[in-house]
Amino acid sequence: MARQRRFSGLAIHIVLALATGLTLFPMLWMLTTAFTPNEQVLSRAIRFWPEEPTLDNFRTAFARHPVGLWLWNALVVSVLVTAGKLAISVPAAFAFARMEFRGRDTLFWIIVATLTFPSIIGIVPTFIAVVKLGWYDTLTGVIVPSIPFIGFYVFYLRQSFRALPADMFEAARLDKAGMFKQMWRIALPNVKPALAAVTVLSFLGAWNIYFWSLLILESPERKTITIGIKVFSDVEASNQQWGPLMAVALLGILPVVALFFAAQRTMLEAFAPGAGGKG
Amino acid sequence: MAKRMTSRLAPYLFVAPAILMVLVFLYLPILVSLALSFSDWNFIRPDARFVGLENYRAVLGDTNFHAALRNTGIYTLILAPLQVVIPLLLARLLVRLGKSRLANFYKSALFLPTIIAFSIAGATWLWLFNPLTGLFNIVLEAAGFAPQRWLEDPKLAIWSVSATVFWKTFGLNMLLFLAAFTAIPPELTEAARIDGARPARILWRIEVPLISPTLFFVIVTTVLGVMDDLLGAVDVMTGGGPIDATTNLLFYLWEKGLRFFQFGHAGATTMIIAALIGFITWAQFKLLERKVHYG
Amino acid sequence: MLNTPLSRRQMMLSGAAAVAASSLSFPRIARASSDTEIVISSTWGQDKPFQKVVDAFNEMKLGVTAVNRFDGNYEEATARAVTSIAAGRAPDLMVTGWKFGYFARRTLNARDLREIDEARANAILANFQPSVLPLVTIDGALIGLPWAMSTPVTWINRDMWRAAGLDADIPMDITHDWLLAQCAKLDEALKAQGHPTYRSALDLSSNEWTSQAYIQNAGGHILSPTGELALDSAEAAAGMRAFAEPVRRGLWRPVDGQAQLNAFTSQALAVTTTSSAYAPLMNAQDFDIVARKFPRLDAARRMNSGGNFLAVYTNNDEKAQAALTFMEFAASREGQEIWSSVGYMNTSVHDFAEIPSPEAAQAQFADGLTAETIWPGARGLEAQTVWRQYVGRILEDQMSVEDALRAAQADIAPLIA
Known part of the structure; x- marks a missing residue:
């Protein structure tokens, strides 16, 4: 019995290590390529780390395209979309979880049903609207229409608010504290992991917005990194500039990877039961 | 009295911003699309005419629409089962390891691709798939196999794109399953284990029913998500080609609407x-929800 | 710290940061002068000769600053322009493919240069050979600067040719059958050598351009002289059969155009029929490359031209005048001298001792070139996409030549009506 256990433990490690290796590999290859001189990149030798690592690819990338602005714009979009999503979904989720009112379930499902909406399903009318509002080629035009995709967040935060014990709010109710105060003072501090998870997921989601930015952002200095990489791959892949392309790709993933590692523990916790509701 | 009015209004004030945003930016565009679908307004022609079902006839008769529909089906058949089964098995194995440094490393590493952008994932795999200097062909050649046209062969391209998308997406489902498995009280499976039941049997007979609400959520969102997930990768890697081999319904919508500006067709x-999404969601609820066991 | 991820304070701080961030966005480089700025949507990045023309123009300080904005290939730049125009802000100028001439005029409303300023427009066009003016005259309007013209030729890696034991003395006028026979020998001889990962003896460029050349060389048309779609003719079928023959015989493994070009410069491909405008790229390689005329079928060769013209789209008068200022420079002897290094044929009246454009291209030009397919109607961009797909279906053997041409005729006709 014990022997069998140890054996299966080893098997589990082998399977997981293999899966992890396969998963990490493309990113490691990106990393290697980004630091390899481009002439060697094209030499078709299998080399896991360049003999003379170089920053030339980054220099080339920054010299040819406003990569710094692309990163900055993506950051602005991600922060503001996340702030917007939190601002509208937290009160809504709180009301759905802790208040009684007519039409509550209908309104809740109106929001949650949007979980099934593909991101670009309304792209033509939204484009017309954004143009009419004068938001073409502005970050506002990317940010505002991206905020309403809150189906998952409202659903998930409602679960978290519901999981809070009712007596937690008793004292506040006796003090005749308003609902806003109850949400702000009592509910929010007690669902921090769920909030963190929502914040991180929404940030990642906004960082990844693609088609909408591709459509709306026209000037090179207003693009975000995810669509900048498309410009870059169009012009530089044709010149076989894979080194600089992978350098830009690396810069594009660094902020989110950093955010992920910073928030990792809370996030994994948030999805565990007890911390943030039933998940 | 006034106090009572505000407290009765309060819930609506809380939900109003969310409801308004959702109605204006998500529901209204679909209604506008409905109106567009009966007109021939295409931005080139300033005046719109009512054309009845002409746009539907044109779209349903379009070779590219057929390809998009067929590919959407193929993508779903390739990706949805993989995106459910593999994350489920990985999550089960991770739970088995308990809390350890190594387990945490596996967890983070497996989740890592999920957080990077599709277009960046696409660019990275574009490089791996390059016919001349890409790693895959170099390795194949070194191992004595014929190099492949990964993204240029119409039969192969949809698999190459699917591999990229799978790599990029399985992490989120894994995380959801991980949470669900962790929530299972150990005593529920202990008895079966002592009886000597095989792990596969325990998984299938005891654990899967216990996580069925999560499983249901994952299946529904994955089946719908496959369509959406592909877009960035497809645009960077193949542009829907070769010919029409990697396009899908949403990519078709994008091209019709905002590349060719045929708003009526879009x-x-x-x-x-x-309609398709509505039907699929309804069917999944009908077929699967009965089997969900809410604990 | 990670266990208490978001205090309210932190949330307020991040909110404040967000507001600050939005007010800080778009740092723009301050421009010292009060120049009129014109943005040229182009298909060339900053490392291309076009940028040199733009830089030389800006050096002259004529009160106009030109900005070269890379927007992808012809199709992508054109699609971007449609979006911009829909958003009410047309690009000031755009490098427009010849094939989108009608589309540029009828859908994008390219400006008639004479309507901006007749005298200036006439003076600009006087720098060009009269034979190219019809190409930029669409619906009676003069819509562009016809300064970038190419034609497909046959580029041959003569080192590989010799290594396969073939006669390195290659005639200028080559036929399809002869070329295929050589490539079969080449493939046989070099199978175990050369570039290992992507290997092909020949590539005919899998786009609508070289297939048009084959159809025309077989005596057919894509669009008849009267403008009707003529894909369902026996000649078109003969042309497409010949075009697909190298694939069927295993001599050509189609990948996308860019990858094929890269394959050729990496010596993974011995022969490629593509634009004569790649001359500078070919000259820069360290192996022996020669250019010969495009492979001919039994009938006389009837080659098409290709390339692009520079058109004005802005509705702002000041910018339109500024665009003409740029065009005056681009058409001048000085501008053309810089431009001539790009590899296009010389369409101007200025003479330059040496330009990179190969002899084969100049010979085809002298023989007379037809236009490349200028897709008519407001939906030309879509029509071109559909035709490219059918060319692909033929090459990949998804459909027989006859079926594909019949289906293409049926699908494309309504798009260009």
Whole structure:
């Protein structure tokens, strides 16, 4: 019995290590390529780390395209979309979880049903609207229409608010504290992991917005990194500039990877039961 | 009295911003698309005419629409089962390891691709798939196999794109399953284990029913998500080609609407996609929800 | 710290940061002068000769600053322009493919240069050979600067040719059958050598351009002289059969155009029929490359031209005048001298001792070139996409030549009506 256990433990490690290796590999290859001189990149030798690592690819990338602005714009979009999503979904989720009112379930499902909406399903009318509002080629035009995709967040935060014990709010109710105060003072501090998870997921989601930015952002200095990489791959892949392309790709993933590692523990916790509701 | 009024209004004030945003930016565009689908307004022609079902006829008769529909089906058949089964098995194995440094490393590493952008994932794999200097062909050649046209062979391309998308997406489902498995009280499976039941049997007979609400959520969102997930990768890697081998319904909508500016056709496509999604969601609820065991 | 991820304070701080961030966005480089700025949507990045023309123009300080904005290939730049125009802000100027001439005029409303300023427009066009003016005259309007013209030729890696034991003395006028026979020998001889990962003896460029050349060389048309779609003719079928023959015989493994070009410069491909405008790229390689005329079928060769013209789209008068200022420079002897290094044929009246454009291209030009397919109607961009797909279906053997041409005729006709 014990022997069998140890054996299966080893098997589990082998399977997981293999899966992890396969998963990490493309990113490691990106990393290697980004630091390899481009002439060697094209030499078709299998080399896991360049003999003379170089920053030339980054220099080339920054010299040819406003990569710094692309990163900055993506950051602005991600922060503001996340702030917007939190601002509208937290009160809504709180009301759905802790208040009684007519039409509550209908309104809740109106929001949650949007979980099934593909991101670009309304792209033509939204484009017309954004143009009419004068938001073409502005970050506002990317940010505002991206905020309403809150189906998952409202659903998930409602679960978290519901999981809070009712007596937690008793004292506040006796003090005749308003609902806003109850949400702000009592509910929010007690669902921090769920909030963190929502914040991180929404940030990642906004960082990844693609088609909408591709459509709306026209000037090179207003693009975000995810669509900048498309410009870059169009012009530089044709010149076989894979080194600089992978350098830009690396810069594009660094902020989110950093955010992920910073928030990792809370996030994994948030999805565990007890911390943030039933998940 | 006034106090009572505000407290009765309060819930609506809380939900109003969310409801308004959702109605204006998510529901209204679909209604507008419905209106567009019956007109021939295409931005080039300033005046719109009512054309009845003409746009639907044009879209349903379009070779590219057929390809998009067929590919959407193929993508779903390739990706949805993989995106459910593999994350489920990985999550089960991770739970088995308990809390350890190594387990945490596996967890983070496996989740890592999920957080990077599709277009960046696409660019990275574009490089790996390059016919001349890409790693895959170099390795194949070194191992004595014929190099492949990964993204240029119409039969192979959809698999190459699917591999990229799978790599990029399985992490989120894994995380959800991980949470669900962790929630299972150990005593529920202990008895079966002592009886000597095989792990596969325990998984299938005891654990899967216990996580069925999560499983249901994952299946529904994955089946719908496959369509959406592909877009960035497809645009960077193949542009829907070679020919029409990697396009899908949403990519078709994008091209019709905002590359060729046929708003009427795009409107009709939107309505067809909406109907399809409605049907698939309804069917999944019908078929699967009965089997969900809410603890 | 990670266990208490978001205090309210932190949330307020991040909110404040967000507001600050939005007000800080778009740092723009301050421009010292009060120049009129014109943005040229182009298909060339900053490392291309076009940028040199733009830089030389800006050096002259004529009160106009030109900005070269890379927007992808012809199709992508054109699609971007449609979006911009829909958003009410047309690009000031755009490098427009010849094939989108009608589309540029009828859908994008390219400006008639004479309507901006007749005298200036006439003076600009006087720098060009009269034979190219019809190409930029669409619906009676003069819509562009016809300064970038190419034609497909046959580029041959003569080192590989010799290594396969073939006669390195290659005639200028080559036929399809002869070329295929050589490539079969080449493939046989070099199978175990050369570039290992992507290997092909020949590539005919899998786009609508070289297939048009084959159809025309077989005596057919894509669009008849009267403008009707003529894909369902026996000649078109003969042309497409010949075009697909190298694939069927295993001599050509189609990948996308860019990858094929890269394959050729990496010596993974011995022969490629593509634009004569790649001359500078070919000259820069360290192996022996020669250019010969495009492979001919039994009938006389009837080659098409290709390339692009520079058109004005802005509705702002000041910018339109500024665009003409740029065009005056681009058409001048000085501008053309810089431009001539790009590899296009010389369409101007200025003479330059040496330009990179190969002899084969100049010979085809002298023989007379037809236009490349200028897709008519407001939906030309879509029509071109559909035709490319059918060319692909033929090459990949998804459909027989006859079926594909019949289906293409049926699908494309309504798009260009």
